[in-house]
Amino acid sequence: MNLDLNSIWFVLVGGLFAGYAVLDGFDLGVGALHLFARSDIDRRMLLNSIGPVWDGNEVWLVTGGGALFAAFPEVYASVFSGFYLAFMLLLFALIFRAVAIEFRSKRPGATWRTSWDISFSAASILSALLIGVALGNIAYGIPLDARHEFAGSFLSLLNPYALLVGVTTVSLFVMHGAIYVVIKTEGELNARARHWTRNGIIFFVIMYAVTTMVTLLYVPHMTELIRAYPVLFVLPVLNVLAIANIPRQIHRGREFQAFLSSCAAVFALLALFGFGMYPDMVFSSPDAGNSLTIYNAASSAPTLKIMLIIAAMGVPLVLAYTISIYWIFRGKVKIESHSY
Amino acid sequence: MDVLTLSRLQFGFTVGFHYIFPVLSIGLGLLLVIMEGMYLRTRKPLYHAMTHFWVKIFGLVFALGVATGIVMEFQFGTNWSTYSRYVGDVFGSALAAEGIFAFFLESGFLAILLFGWNKVGPKMHFFATVMVALGAHFSAIWIVVANSWQQTPAGHHVVTSGLATRAEIVDFWQMVLNPSSFDRIWHVFMGCWQAGAFFVISVSAWYLLRRRHTEFARISLKIGLMVAVIASMTQLVSGHSSAQNVAENQPAKLAAFEGHYPSAAPADMYLFGWVDEANGAVHGVKLPGMLSFLVNGSTDAPITGLASFPPDQRPPVNIVFQTYHVMVAVGMALILFSWLGLICWWRGTLWEKRWLLWVLVVSVLLPQIANQVGWITAEVGRQPYTVYGLLRTSESLSQVVTSGEVLSSIVAFALIYALLFVLFIYLLNEKIQTGPDETPEPEGHRA
Structure with a gap:
């Protein structure tokens, strides 16, 4: 590992996607839990808990996509054309999710609201699942030819390993979303969210353990870098500690610290994934020689340098907006006249 | 129909549908700045009610812009991957800059614009409105820069290595300030204001x-x-x-x-x-x-x-x-x-x-x-080129996507967008029928 321009961009693009997973992760999780809230008022509480922030959270995905296009156009081109139907499904899910949030509370009718509730929840679960399936395939390896074109089919993307990573992603976001609901709500809904959190943690820990075992057994190239640099063991340890810390903090009534722990767990998991992939970006199987790496998939050095200047100017601004917005909208949700 | 025709239809349809909304949010953004600015100057409840009313409509328009816009960010990769490989080094930077400089600004302050009435004071709320309008304009600048580079490419050179040929940046500012950028940005801005x-x-x-x-x-x-x-x-x-x-x-x-x-x-x-x-x-x-x-x-x-x-x-x-x-x-x-x-x-x-x-x-x-x-x-x-004089549209397609796949996505887009359009008009009409809330006391604002 040497920190050249390409590696810096690997970290930056990874950082944008990790930011997406930490932030949109909880609102996808809230969406997955949406139908578990039975009453209209509880569902409105859930929607309004993410109301001011979900759109900004999704910008991390859009900007991550833009940065991937700019820094690693070969990855952008190969993955999006190769996973055509899967990405179309993801786009449809994200469209339905966005309009469901906006449309639901515009009319009082029960059928109207229930339809959008189902759309919102199903689209959230499907989005999380498809994101995980894509990651699972990239890690497991997809058939790429010498021109880096995808040589598999849509059904070959739905292999057991990819689906396993997909379900693990759903479980991660459910846990993360449940803790977010805990910090944003009071009273009975808060108690239910604590219950969801406990079950979410159990769900995630089981999936995490299974995925780890399967990865060790069947996807050995994901662990090469960790074998070479044992210091990286700190990541899975950090991950486990962060998750173990969640129930402890909730028990002590420190809801916010519990949420930070969950953020750290998501982040550590993404970092583990990144180190597992490095320096590959898309693993090619069976012909590993056709893999997309941070070198053969990258833009030219001048472009990476220009983009680094753009990032140096933009990232502090982005962090400033993000932190300000979360600060302004801190505290428990209240339903007001302009709420969803 | 062949993949080329279908992919062109899909891109044209999805971008055309998307473009209904950003023009409104850019134009309404400017009008909101004027209306809320008048409120801050005069403190007349009427301007407060006016801003409130148009902010609600802005929120609806913006949501549809976001929902349909995310498709555009990824469609270069899904349907035009050969184009993406060819231009990523140049075109991708403009798109990434749009995300970093425009979308975060817009979406961050949109939260205050829509939901922050009781969380911040009137001046801060006005500032948020200005930032949302500015973000919307920035976004237009970067996307029009990217498109203008397709019309009048500049600041790049074409490099072949191994199996691949692509355009790479030589001079970033020459790319951004390519011969048609300035004229086209103004033309788009005025179209949005109108x-x-x-x-x-x-x-x-x-x-x-x-x-x-x-x-x-x-x-x-x-x-x-x-x-x-x-x-x-x-x-x-x-x-x-x-x-x-x-x-x-041209x-x-x-x-x-x-x-x-x-x-x-x-x-x-x-x-x-x-x-x-x-x-x-x-x-x-x-x-x-x-x-x-x-x-x-x-x-x-x-x-x-x-x-x-x-x-x-x-x-x-x-x-x-x-x-x-x-x-x-x-x-x-x-x-x-x-x-x-x-x-x-x-x-x-x-x-x-x-x-x-x-x-x-x-x-x-x-x-x-x-x-x-x-x-x-x-x-x-600009046809028959995607990048004028450099890359033909027929050579820009994804190699691995089949006509059956594009046909199924185009049908799905047609159905979904038809539904969204009907719902948009329906909800818009409902908001207009309800009208502004003209209760004299300006509700909300923390003094």
């Missing part, structure tokens, strides 16, 4: 016709008319300048605007017509030598015609001719309507002129039409 202004004008005129919310409607209408006059007049200058730019940098496109075939002869301007592409002739009503005059200041200046280009380097002429002429005609109509409105307002007769108010109600469609056909002119006029 869309926002006529939207406000239309709703206000309708309230006046129904004698509802009269005071609110009169002031909204006045604000809308002022922006409409300024934007429509500026658009006249910007349109002229854009056409001169096209004459200099002569085949300019020739297609007027169906001008002779390789070097004075060119006419048609009021309307039909291009007979097989025989290289136009049937219609023309002003002789007018195109030459507008481009070069003399009615007998020769203009490069389509005959100077081999048939496989010409755009489809009749489509470009028709969309261009609709755009220009609508532009003229918008100038006329905005001045008519303004003059009648000055003479104090506007509120009684029901026919004119009805014209203004319907006029909301005109900037939408002009924006759509304007983009068709720009994009079809």
